[in-house]
Amino acid sequence: xxNQPQRRVLEPVSDTGRNGLDYRELIKVSLDSLLANRLRTFxxxxxxxxxxxxxxxxxxxxxxxxxxxxxxxxxxGTNVLTIFNSRPNRGPGQSGNIAPxxxxxYKAIERIKLPIVGPVPQFSANATIAAPAAxxxxxxxxxxxxxxxxxxxxxxxxxxxxxANVQGASQVVVLGSSLKTYLFGSGEAIGETVRINSLACxxxxxxxxxxxxxxxxxxxxxxxxxxxxxxxxxxARTSDGNLRVTTIxxxxxxxxxIDFTQERIQMTLRDLRxxxxxxxxxxxxxxxxxxxxSSLSTITTLLTTFLAAIAGISLLVGGIGIMNIMLVSVTxxxxxxxxxxxxxxxxxxxxxxxxxxxxxxxxxxGFIGVVLGSILPIVLTVTGTFNAPVTLNSVVISLxxxxxxxxxxxxxPARNAARLNPIQALRHE
Amino acid sequence: MITIEQxxxxxxxxxxxxxxxxxxxxxxxxxxxxxxxxxxxSGKSTLMNMIGCLDTPSSGRYALDGIEVASLNDNDxxxxxxxxxxxxxxxxxxxxxxxxxxxxxxxxxxRGISAQERARRAQVALELVGMGNRLDHRPNxxxxxxxxxxxxxxxxxxxxxxxxxDEPTGALxxxxxxxxxxxxxxLNREQKLTIIIVTHESDIAAYADRIVxxxxxxxxxxxxxxxxxx
Numbered sequence: 129x130x131n132q133p134q135r136r137v138l139e140p141v142s143d144t145g146r147n148g149l150d151y152r153e154l155i156k157v158s159l160d161s162l163l164a165n166r167l168r169t170f171x172x173x174x175x176x177x178x179x180x181x182x183x184x185x186x187x188x189x190x191x192x193x194x195x196x197x198x199x200x201x202x203x204x205g206t207n208v209l210t211i212f213n214s215r216p217n218r219g220p221g222q223s224g225n226i227a228p229x230x231x232x233x234y235k236a237i238e239r240i241k242l243p244i245v246g247p248v249p250q251f252s253a254n255a256t257i258a259a260p261a262a263x264x265x266x267x268x269x270x271x272x273x274x275x276x277x278x279x280x281x282x283x284x285x286x287x288x289x290x291x292a293n294v295q296g297a298s299q300v301v302v303l304g305s306s307l308k309t310y311l312f313g314s315g316e317a318i319g320e321t322v323r324i325n326s327l328a329c330x331x332x333x334x335x336x337x338x339x340x341x342x343x344x345x346x347x348x349x350x351x352x353x354x355x356x357x358x359x360x361x362x363x364a365r366t367s368d369g370n371l372r373v374t375t376i377x378x379x380x381x382x383x384x385x386i387d388f389t390q391e392r393i394q395m396t397l398r399d400l401r402x403x404x405x406x407x408x409x410x411x412x413x414x415x416x417x418x419x420x421x422s423s424l425s426t427i428t429t430l431l432t433t434f435l436a437a438i439a440g441i442s443l444l445v446g447g448i449g450i451m452n453i454m455l456v457s458v459t460x461x462x463x464x465x466x467x468x469x470x471x472x473x474x475x476x477x478x479x480x481x482x483x484x485x486x487x488x489x490x491x492x493x494g495f496i497g498v499v500l501g502s503i504l505p506i507v508l509t510v511t512g513t514f515n516a517p518v519t520l521n522s523v524v525i526s527l528x529x530x531x532x533x534x535x536x537x538x539x540x541p542a543r544n545a546a547r548l549n550p551i552q553a554l555r556h557e
Numbered sequence: 558m559i560t561i562e563q564x565x566x567x568x569x570x571x572x573x574x575x576x577x578x579x580x581x582x583x584x585x586x587x588x589x590x591x592x593x594x595x596x597x598x599s600g601k602s603t604l605m606n607m608i609g610c611l612d613t614p615s616s617g618r619y620a621l622d623g624i625e626v627a628s629l630n631d632n633d634x635x636x637x638x639x640x641x642x643x644x645x646x647x648x649x650x651x652x653x654x655x656x657x658x659x660x661x662x663x664x665x666x667x668r669g670i671s672a673q674e675r676a677r678r679a680q681v682a683l684e685l686v687g688m689g690n691r692l693d694h695r696p697n698x699x700x701x702x703x704x705x706x707x708x709x710x711x712x713x714x715x716x717x718x719x720x721x722x723d724e725p726t727g728a729l730x731x732x733x734x735x736x737x738x739x740x741x742x743x744l745n746r747e748q749k750l751t752i753i754i755v756t757h758e759s760d761i762a763a764y765a766d767r768i769v770x771x772x773x774x775x776x777x778x779x780x781x782x783x784x785x786x787x
Contacts, residue, residue, distance in 0.1 A: 138681055138748065140716045146669030147636045153666055164654035467650045470611060471664035471711075472639020474632050551611050554650065 149477050158484035172453040173493035176530045179446020180497025183439040183526035184518060188505040190435030192516025194428030198421070207380040208278060209390060211237075211397070212413040226411035227401055230370040233412075236400045237376060237393055243385050246278045246378035249354055251371075253362045257350055258323040259311035266307055267349040268324060270357025278379040279346070284308075286318040286333030289353055297355035301329040305337040306347040324350065325361055390414050443526060447533040454486070454534070458541035459556075465545045466553025478546035479539065486538025490531045497530070498523055559585040559608065559719065564617035565774075566603050577603040578614065579774035585753065587718070590745040592765035592782075593755045600774040602723070605755045609642055609721050610634045622718050639668040643712030645722035649704040651696040651711075657683060658692040661711045668715070682714035683707070685748070686740060702733035709740070713750060720744075722754040726761055738764040 149157065162169045213229035234249040251270040256263055275281065276288040289300050301322060308317050308331075317331045329352065337347050354373075358364045364372045380386045397412055458465075465478050505516040545553060566578040577600045585591055595601040606612040607619060610626055613634070619626045621641055629637065643664075644650075651660045661679035670678075683689055686706040696704050705725060712720050722741070726734035742764050745752050754765060762768050763782065770778040 138678060138685070138713065138716050141640075141665075141668075141670060141678070147632065147639065147667070149666055150669075153672075157666065160655070160659070164652075463650065464652060467652070468663070468667075469635065470609070470638065470644055472635050472667040474635045474667070476632075477667060549612065551606055554646070 147472075147474060149473075149480070154477070154480050155484055158481050158488065161481070162485055162488060168453070168457055169489065172450060172457065172489050172534075173496065175446040175449025175453065176490055176493030176534060177446075177497040177500060178449070179443040180494050180526040180530050181501035182442035182446075183529075184498055184501030184522045185504050186435045186439035186442075187432075187522035187525075188501070188516050188518050189508075189514075190432040191519055192505065192508070192514055193435075194425075194432050196514060197428050197431075198425060207383055207386060207417070209378055209380060209386070209393070209414055209416045211376040211393065212415070213374070213411075214413050228366055228370075228372050229374070229376065229412060230366060230372055232370055233397055233400060234373060234376050236396050237378070240392060240396055242378075242389050242392060243381045244378045244389060245381065246274050247376050248272050248275045248278050248378065249373040250275070250375045250377060251354055251357050251362070251364060252349075252374045253357070255325045255361060256323075257307070257311070259320065261313070262311050263323075264307070264310055268357065268361065269346075269349050269351045270354035270361070271351060272354055275351070275377075278377055281338075282336040284334045284336040286331070288333055288351075294353040294355055297353055297359055299327065299329045299356065299360075300332045300353065302333040302335060302351040303331055304335055304345070304347040304349045304351075306345070307350060308334045322350075324352070327360055329356075386416055390416060439522075439526075443529050446530065450490075450530070450533050451537040454537040455541050458482070458538075458545055462545050462548070462553050462556040465542070466548070466550050466556065469546070469548075469550035470554060475546040479543055482542030482546075483535070483539050486534050487531075489538070490534030493534070494527045494530050497526065501526075558587055558620075558622055559583070560618070560620040561607075562618040564604075564607060564614045564619060566600075566607065566612070567615045576774055578607070578617075580617070581771070581774070581776055583769065583776060583779075585719075585751065587751050588745070588749050589767060590742065590752045590765045591754075591767045591769060592762035593753060593769050593771060594757060594759065594762050595771040596757060599772045601755050601757075601771050603774075604771060605721060605723055605753075608719070608753065609644060610637045635667070639664065640715070641718045643715065643717040643720040645705070645708050645712050645720065645725045647724040647727035649696070649701075649708045649728075651704055651707060653696050656693045656695060657688060657699070657707045657710075660696070660707055661714050664711060665715050670715075678714045679710070682710040685713070685744070686710045700733075701729050702736060705729065705733075705737055706740070709737075709744075713744065713748070719751045719753060722752065724756055725754060726756075726758075734761065 211229065211233070213226070231249060234247060237247045248271050253268055254265055255268045257266045257268070272294050273289060273291045281288060284305060286302070288302055289298065292298075293300055301324065303311070303317060311317070311322065312320065317334055320331050321328050322331060323329070335346070338345070352361070358371050366372055380389050393414060394410065398410065401411065403410065468478060469475070502518045505518055508514040509516055561581055561583040564578055564581045565576070568575040568577060581604060593601050593604060603612070607614055610621070610629075613629070614627055617627070621637065624637060624641075626634070626637060652663065655663075658676065658679050661682055662675040665675045665678065680689070680692065683692060686709050688703065688706050688710060691699065691703065696707070699707065712722075725741070726737055729737060738761060741752055741754070744750050754761065756762050766782055768778070768780055768782050769776055
């Protein structure tokens, strides 16, 4: 039957007497096994990849989103105090007769030396603003040059008006970005003349879009020197000859000075308005954006937590995936375990082999997951759509969870199989 | 050299005690080719597990090359299996996605043989069973008979004291069965290998030089086989 020319005889083995595998052989056996079963290896890693990728991308995007939201509102002026002409804690129709906010209030605040930028008086009214091509009824805001600093105005083109423009009641106007687009389309607006309630004013600047901004976005408004608004555009005189303002705003330089500044202004205005003498309540209201911002941060924390929860669920689902494949593959491989045990492998060899396989799977899968999960945030960041740097937190959390799941479900069933009597393992179907 | 004296094995299944072996006495010398026969439930599988150091007896003595196996722990049993025994199974039991060479090398991993020596011995063993030109083939690229040849190469590559074959032709057609049995016979004669086959088929047992019959947990006949196939 055999036509081999020579018959060799296998001489007895002179082995080292060592039992079991050394670590290098173990690693090789494990890698061979992973490579020999590429589909199983890939399916097992898939759970880890999906779990880790979703945690990294969702947590990163969540962080980026809350920072972007907080950032947008901070751009509106975090430390800005705004003084309104209304009674605090009063329902509508209960304000009664209150002394209007005027330029004397503004000057009184200006006289106290406070660590602030401003104050700036603001007088708002509606007027028809007409360009050659279009006209519109828009909010006109009269203010001083410091407005640009207090409200952190950025100019899309041209410049904001100066103190000299305010003193001289110059016929100049700065347009909000939406209003400019309405009046001039994509054309050039700087140097053009618009008519505000028939008064010709030269456009000297267009503001960059600010977005947000609450009621009456500044993007829809036109800004003129307050002197012009008071004297030539609107009638702002009160019965006692003062000039009315709608709000006074100022920016506190350091956040920790906000409360103290707010108190000083309140005292000054109460003195000026002689409210202390009869003990009546304030007829003005000071609000600060910091308190608004802190409630906003509660919302963004909620958002991040929500996204983290979704990511956590994906990690859980990924973990269950790992668990399933690992359990199924160990069951499938019980025969292999039985065979290896029968030909002389110790339980320790089996356990270590499965452990190394699980570590390699989890780490490799985790690494691929981190890379895949980082793609979206990095693309968004690089293209400037959205600033979402990958956070170390998300990487550490997702990697450790997937490693723990992979190890546990890789080792635990293998340990049971390694403890089986080799005969039972061999007969396993 | 195998010495078995008064070996018993009792399995407890819930309340019931099953006496699989009830005092087996058997001596097998080096270089013998022996068949253990018996119907199912006779205890022949249990005896094979005992000889293969896959299980330990409830009482009695089992010495393999002077090693008292009955008293060994799990790790020592593994070490004895690695060095003294070569297994051939009915269902071949090859690692499905590994080459013939890798399959034959595998048992030698567990006894501290260098990679180079493993590869050399595996190749010689595969040549001995006529598979020298299929070293890189995977089990699914081989016929049943070829797979069993690889499994036999795996059993003999480490020069064990005993090759233990459990129904080695149970999954093969009669022509292939004959080829495999001829090969085992030849290996026994040329390589001086001790071979024990466990079977319930008398024409398979007929290839052996000595036939031991077991029934109800004891050896009933033990005779020389004068008419063994050539």
